[in-house]
Amino acid sequence: GESVGLHLPTLSVQEGDNSIINCAYSNSASDYFIWYKQESGKGPQFIIDIRSNMDKRQGQRVTVLLNKTVKHLSLQIAATQPGDSAVYFCAEAASGYSTLTFGKGTMLLVSP
């Protein structure tokens, strides 16, 4: 079936480095792609989203890139901080957001 998955289960970086978290999706009908951050013991928190008619979107210290040709999504975090340590999920949705399909997540570990 259609699915969203992640390439790397764990990413370890040093404070101040730039981090890149990758995600592959398989549903070509998806219209929105979203990144969530989940800290231990908490619910996921929205970071940024991108629509399928875009290939890049920037937020505060984060950039999401979408490559529809290879069905690949990435989240770039600039100047990674210890507070960025969390599990990051990509998700996809069809137009209207009736449901979001989440990937399994990548754990980001930031060392001081």
Place this chain on the structure above:
Amino acid sequence: GAGVSQSPSNKVTEKGKDVELRCDPISGHTALYWYRQSLGQGLEFLIYFQGNSAPDKSGLPSDRFSAERTGGSVSTLTIQRTQQEDSAVYLCASRPIAGGTTGELFFGEGSRLTVL
């Protein structure tokens, strides 16, 4: 508080018992979702409510699972005859259909269910 509230935060039950999990969405949010998260796994969609429309129950894993949303606000997820494989964190999220950031679901902190 202004966030999504879930209760109980932790529930330990014996196999075969029924459990009810409650979700209070953010006031004014018309869409409400239930997801399940098993240890080290992603989020598994269970059910979606939108206003007065019929809920999307396509994610419910078996007929032991059901959910209601009364008055377009509070929702209750019921699991009957619980099994050990039901052990997970059950997450509720809400979203305003009108306004808000596209794609942004507001999640509660979840109800951790342990079935012994």
